[in-house]
Amino acid sequence: MPDFEFDLVVIGTGPGGEGAAMQAAKHGMKVGVVERMKMIGGACTHVGTIPSKALRYAIFRMMEVNRSQQFLDRGLFVDTPFPDLLKAAKGVVQKQVLLRAGFYERNDVPVIHGSAHFVDSNHVEVTDADGSRKMVRAKYFVIATGARPYRPASIDFSNPCVFDSDTILGLNRDVKSLIVYGAGVIGCEYASMFRNLNAKVTLINARDKLLEYLDDEIIDALSYHFREHGMLIKHKEEFEKVECTHDGVIVHLKSGKKLKADALLWAAGRTGNSDGMGLDKVGVEPDSRGNIPVNENLQTAAPHIYAVGDVIGPPALASAAYMQGRFASSHMLGNKDVAPVKNVPTGIYTSPEISSLGKTEKELTAEKVPYEVGHSLFRSLARAQITGQAVGMLKLLFHRETLELLGIHCFGQQASEIIHIGQAIMLQPPPHNTINYFVNTTFNYPTMAEAYRVAALNGLNRLF
Ligand SMILES: Cc1cc2nc3c(=O)[nH]c(=O)nc-3n(C[C@H](O)[C@H](O)[C@H](O)COP(=O)(O)OP(=O)(O)OC[C@H]3O[C@@H](n4cnc5c(N)ncnc54)[C@H](O)[C@@H]3O)c2cc1C
Numbered sequence: 013m014p015d016f017e018f019d020l021v022v023i024g025t026g027p028g029g030e031g032a033a034m035q036a037a038k039h040g041m042k043v044g045v046v047e048r049m050k051m052i053g054g055a056c057t058h059v060g061t062i063p064s065k066a067l068r069y070a071i072f073r074m075m076e077v078n079r080s081q082q083f084l085d086r087g088l089f090v091d092t093p094f095p096d097l098l099k100a101a102k103g104v105v106q107k108q109v110l111l112r113a114g115f116y117e118r119n120d121v122p123v124i125h126g127s128a129h130f131v132d133s134n135h136v137e138v139t140d141a142d143g144s145r146k147m148v149r150a151k152y153f154v155i156a157t158g159a160r161p162y163r164p165a166s167i168d169f170s171n172p173c174v175f176d177s178d179t180i181l182g183l184n185r186d187v188k189s190l191i192v193y194g195a196g197v198i199g200c201e202y203a204s205m206f207r208n209l210n211a212k213v214t215l216i217n218a219r220d221k222l223l224e225y226l227d228d229e230i231i232d233a234l235s236y237h238f239r240e241h242g243m244l245i246k247h248k249e250e251f252e253k254v255e256c257t258h259d260g261v262i263v264h265l266k267s268g269k270k271l272k273a274d275a276l277l278w279a280a281g282r283t284g285n286s287d288g289m290g291l292d293k294v295g296v297e298p299d300s301r302g303n304i305p306v307n308e309n310l311q312t313a314a315p316h317i318y319a320v321g322d323v324i325g326p327p328a329l330a331s332a333a334y335m336q337g338r339f340a341s342s343h344m345l346g347n348k349d350v351a352p353v354k355n356v357p358t359g360i361y362t363s364p365e366i367s368s369l370g371k372t373e374k375e376l377t378a379e380k381v382p383y384e385v386g387h388s389l390f391r392s393l394a395r396a397q398i399t400g401q402a403v404g405m406l407k408l409l410f411h412r413e414t415l416e417l418l419g420i421h422c423f424g425q426q427a428s429e430i431i432h433i434g435q436a437i438m439l440q441p442p443p444h445n446t447i448n449y450f451v452n453t454t455f456n457y458p459t460m461a462e463a464y465r466v467a468a469l470n471g472l473n474r475l476f
């Protein structure tokens with residue numbers, strides 16, 4: 013006899029699990045969730061999106077004071093130690109946990125604590141930290157177990173100078189120099205943060221460009237501003253071994269170079285949390301990175317078992333995970349009220365911030381689409397001059413004949429917010445998805461939104 017019986021059991025309480033559980037509960041399903049951590053919220057709340065963005069904001073506030081002539085003239089200079097900046101971030105994590113725990117409570121979704129593994133197609137066994145076990149039966153399952161940092165066996169992560177994106181949140185001292193290995197989003201974001209804290213940062217990239225899926229102009233801007241801020245970037249380099257010394261690390265590269273620093277942040281990839289889940293009992297086989305294959309409806313090889321979020325691989329974003337969770341539950345309910353997840357914008361919280369949606373120039377050129385470009389430089393906008401955030405640009409790509417908006421690429425302060433104005437237009441059906449909206453609409457002044465009007469006019473002026 014099972015200890016619990018549900019219509020749906022969701023495994024994991026990150027954004028993917030929450031989206032799935034709430035959508036199903038709101039539509040009348042009897043839902044239970046399983047979470048192996050003491051607190052709900054997932055990697056997103058405890059070691060991913062939330063603490064990294066809260067830490068970034070704490071650093072940013074300190075920088076704003078230290079870079080402002082207004083404060084410098086009054087002798088104000090703030091030097092908050094790293095552990096205190098982390099404390100600010102932890103406050104946000106607690107608020108998020110409380111808020112999200114309330115969602116499960118209010119919607120009568122019990123949280124069963126422990127690690128879930130399948131025993132057969134309709135049962136998972138949940139093993140708590142104290143070893144106690146509960147059998148849970150359900151008609152449907154959503155696996156939303158997320159991912160963890162990939163750790164090569166040759167690196168000693170127990171060394172106090174070696175970190176990954178989980179353990180860096182436990183750094184209990186200031187570091188004067190840092191090597192960031194891996195120039196994906198995590199590597200670039202943390203490299204920015206530590207450079208803003210004045211650490212000497214070396215960013216090592218295995219490829220020949222940073223974040224190469226972005227528009228070239230944005231990649232160039234990011235590389236330029238990283239270097240302008242004093243970051244050292246090494247492209248096309250791979251590590252051979254990491255040597256830990258009494259006061260830091262030496263990273264040996266395959267090219268023969270040796271780099272020394274107070275600490276190493278390993279930020280090269282993540283592995284899906286699919287091991288130890290008894291997936292062989294239900295005919296589901298993860299790939300070599302632990303990712304679970306799914307079809308367009310997010311169903312695994314067993315159609316009553318869905319998988320969402322980081323455990324299914326790219327885009328591996330909190331934003332997408334939540335929507336995938338909602339879509340999966342909506343699909344099992346037979347509803348069509350949640351659309352499949354596509355057109356996911358990118359929001360990268362480096363300095364400068366980056367956000368984009370739609371096609372890049374490279375893609376449009378390869379597809380032979382006749383397009384034109386409109387630019388707006390932040391330094392020419394009144395709002396950016398007032399706030400002193402003049403680094404940045406909005407770039408619109410649009411069809412030369414129909415004026416349809418095809419791509420939006422932005423860098424600079426608030427880029428991840430600014431993108432959504434364009435997104436609202438870009439995703440309208442024709443003929444409402446053109447840049448005409450930006451030239452025929454009155455924007456508040458002074459705002460950053462004005463960048464859309466400036467960029468649209470700039471692009472229209474290029475047409476002949
Ligand atoms: C440093 C960093 C910064 C990031 N910044 C951003 C950002 O700015 N914007 C953005 O959109 N995304 C960001 N991401 C990505 C984002 O955090 C993830 O995409 C998101 O957390 C994925 O959500 P999820 O629900 O799939 O899984 P998770 O949030 O990882 O949650 C999975 C949960 O499942 C639980 N679990 C795992 N296995 C079991 C089991 N067998 N039984 C029971 N429970 C289990 C785990 O304990 C965990 O609580 C960042 C990630 C990192 C690491």
Ligand SMILES: NC(=O)c1ccc[n+]([C@@H]2O[C@H](COP(=O)([O-])OP(=O)(O)OC[C@H]3O[C@@H](n4cnc5c(N)ncnc54)[C@H](O)[C@@H]3O)[C@@H](O)[C@H]2O)c1
Pocket residue numbers: 162194195196197198199201218279280281282283301326327328329358359360361
């Ligand atoms: N602001 C944001 O939206 C944000 C911030 C941080 C992280 N994230 C998400 O987290 C995910 C992970 O970030 P990342 O910086 O590690 O980037 P990434 O996925 O680009 O990985 C970096 C490098 O590691 C390699 N790699 C990945 N998984 C591996 C594995 N299991 N084994 C060996 N090599 C592997 C990749 O091929 C890549 O070269 C990304 O998909 C990203 O979208 C998003």
